[in-house]
Amino acid sequence: MDILVGLQWGDEGKGKFIDHICSRYDVIARFNGGANAGHSIYYHKQKVTLKLLPSGVFYPQTLNVIGTGVVVNPIQLQEELAVLCRLDPTLNVSERLMISAKAHLVLPTHKYFDIVYEENPDYRTIGTTKNGIAPAYAHKILRQNLRVGDVYSAQFEADFRSITQRHYRELEAFGCTLPAYEDLVEEFLSAVAFVKKLSIVDTELYVNQALNEGKKVLAEGAQASMLDIDHGTYPYVTSSSTIAGGACTGLGVSPTKIGEIYGVLKAYTTRVGEGIFPIQYLISVDLQLVMQVM
Template sequence: MSTRVVIGAQWGDEGKGKIVDLLSAEADFVVRFQGGANAGHTLKFDDKKVVLHLIPSGIFNGDADCVIGNGVVIDPVALVEEIKGVKEMGFSLEGRFFISQTAHVILPYHKLLDQLKEKRRGGDAIGTTGRGIGPAYVSKVSRIGIRMIDLLDRESLRTKIDQNLKDINFALENLYEEPQLSTDDLMAELDNAIQTLEPFICNTTNLLHEGIRDDRSILLEGAQGTMLDVDHGTYPYVTSSSPTSGGACIGSGIPPTALDKVMGITKAYCTRVGNGPFPTELLGETGDELRKKGAEFGATTGRPRRCGWLDLVALKYVVQINGMNELTLTKMDVMDGFEEIKVCTSYKINGKETKVFPLSLDEVEKIEPVYTTLPGWKNSIEGVTDWNKLPSTAQSYIRFVEDYLNVKFTIISTGPKRNETIRL
């Protein structure tokens, strides 16, 4: 039995979906433990391209039980559409898809408030997806949230929505000058989703503990990345949950003592979507080339991603925060053709050099990256599956990163498809 957690080691969009899809063939359970439909995990297999937002990325490879854990915030209508899409592809969810009773629900008022707040911030907007993630987590910690188990008691659900709308409608009318929302309309919108989701809602914490007891293999799937963690990321330009190994325990009910593998996923370069500091961002021709070659556009929003060189100072910080003991390198093939490849190996802040990632936003915004330049490679490595067939300069690049981080890579991705992978 092993319990492995797969964590984004940058600002999200590292290719976690492909890696979870790949590893799920070896797992008994695949568990999504935080975030919501703001995440987009892109999978490519059998000439198909699929983007999942809530259903774990293990649904298509093998026969693992797929679990949405208690730490996820769920848009019921969006989840029903996703279930429909998976079924239309010929994959069954019956008997192998489970939703935590205690996962919180995203309601239409969460999405509306998300969009109105971003609009009101103007130039100081965080850059959210507008999917209601932040407001849903606010409801959760304010102890007025509605959980999946609440959907099963219509009378109690109506009462809770009524109570929440008193404050929300007051804000809509008096602060945002927007029309009030109706409980009847919200209940009608939820009705079909409740009927579809009811058979899947259960006590997933107990299910996973039975799996641990029975020595079954568990794969925990994170969304976003550690640099977007609400506690440890570039606050306030972060997500509203904890996409870390610690968050995996909280969001699934699995104890820390059960984790034995913590895998970090990093691209061979860096990207970031939305606003916030990005020390190695490339604003010119090189950044445009990375974006074009890497098809760096958000799977959920379609927004162009900001691109830059690999930041090893930030990556080492992420390795420490999560206790990562294995790494995966994705989009290695995007680096084909570069004469030179730069990696950030230290920072200058106010004229002083450091290899420690700062926690102050003011200091992060003052970072001047210090680069080490490595030779690139001319030959295409797209689709390579054998380490020995990589150019020596590509191998040296990987070993340089490993030596800096003191963690080994166990997977190298050389293309978006499941089989375009080197296993080490």
Template sequence: MANVVVVGAQWGDEGKGKIVDWLSTEADVVVRFQGGHNAGHTLVIDGAVYKLALLPSGIVRPGKLSVIGNGVVLDPWHLAKEIEALRGQGVAVDTDNLKVAENVTLILPLHRELDAHREAGAGPEGAIGTTKRGIGPAYEDKVGRRAIRLSDLAEPASLDVKIARLLSHHEPLRRGLGLPAVAAADIKAELMEIAPAVLPYMAPVSTILDTARRAGKRILFEGAQGAMLDVDHGTYPFVTSSNTAAGAAATGSGLGPGAVGYVLGIVKAYTTRVGGGPFPTELHDDTGRLIGTKGREVGVNTGRPRRCGWFDAVLVRHAVRTSGITGLALTKLDILDGFPEVKICTGYRLDGELIDRLPASQAAQDRVEPIYETFAGWEGTTANARSWADLPAQAIKYVRYIEELVGAPVSLLSTSPERDDTILVQNPFQD
């Protein structure tokens, strides 16, 4: 049996929430290992809709341990609100089924303010397209060794020194940006006020996970965003502030790389992204708008419409390589039902030269032109299919060609938001 890492293989929003929920029935532990509450997951279970941003998707399943790892940046105020919202829907969230790493970095109000100010002042050409929730500035403070961590809330006597160190960076930065000064006493008061709501969940996550692994428990690592938003391997600088590739599951949870087993890459049957940045296969026509309408392509957290385009095999090949993807979970194939033809980008043309990879530079990424192969569409529907026999032959041909182009097999095929509408080819936990 293998532990399983689930990562997005495009720019996020691929449907990870449903797949993680589907896999969580066989998992004992579900771990979020990076990102923050800028990641939105929607779960549809027996008609009930659950919208998560920070909590692991396994939280809605009784008997599962949900863990927020040290690789996450945690907004304690948002965590408290999300817990209460789920409780309002009848989901039990308590200290028995939720653990938060004691060394997790906290997002503070000054991070949110700085994020929003930078984004607003960058202009249309310079804006990254962040959610303005303080994710990037919190990661900056983490690597700058001045962050406030969850365990610091349990030691208020030493918090003054740590806040002073934090403000030694932020005070001159805020003055330079024309932002009002922040009082250290106010930061401490805010933290002490929220502390009782979040400290009960604090735990030595690395030790807990290692004990579970050695006991033969199945661990499901849940990533946020997608491979193309990885701060090293994505469309930099239009990326998130953490490593979204599967390797981050180890460092972001406190386990060694040997704990990471099967890597499942989630990929849509077409391509979307939110925010700015290169998008070689983006469609600015009626076809792109139709995909967006049929796919209900609106951000879970932000409400921003997603940019839509044809499937880009070059990008997914890149994700397969950088995350070591073992198999794919293909989602939203049903959105392409009824199209007279569908296209797949098989390569790029860059300055007249044919290439089969994503170039590293921003300027080159902006210049690449997609090379398409056109397929006839299919009659009938793939929606709600639960076996290959339910799929039109042309749809199967489309899926098989994707496998060939990206160099990874389809292990799961999702045919609706409902968890039972899934075709299983290979169980990742039985790899």
């Protein structure tokens, strides 16, 4: 299994690089992050930004995997698939997509926790995308969350309501403005019903079987190395393992099966959100650089 990661703070062009080499691989597998990614690819001269789906969706021979290390927002996933269907119905992305049953769900209340943590003066401002990614990972670690495979349980809706009602009480205590609870439930459960029609499997078994059969697998990383939860510029980092080692844990693949590791970077450095930025020009210098490039 080969691995592709960003070497800076994201926005290095990972999606474009993957699109360039995708034809070499049978499987493209996302191993971390959630809908806080933004891999931009041009398809038929039209820009498409993939936030949750792997970047192999435009290659009909490629199977796409959302691995265990990813946190999945059913509403976002349904919207992305709908966009691709409108763009080109012949892509049949839903038929070439596998989702890990062990991947955790981003619940609709998670984004409101993100908003509270970003806007409440009692908490450190990180500059997140406010998509609920960090709260989803936090509740995963607390063992207080739901996984994708749980959608098939007869208890799913009851468990979902129990968890989100508790979230509502906590958020209301923070003074957070929330939508009507039943509206939130209806939208989420509708997206869950859609996701249940997709292929939800033990993706670690599939990926390892594919490797044993000699198929070529590329593990696609989201965000970048300097945003790694352990090795990045903490606390101004993302909530998952973004480095090459994260592909092993996020997909359930032994390190002995790793082949090439691709690191993507760009000539100039940028970062989104708060945090240290070791190489930073004053605005006057930035403008001079822009004029020289133009």
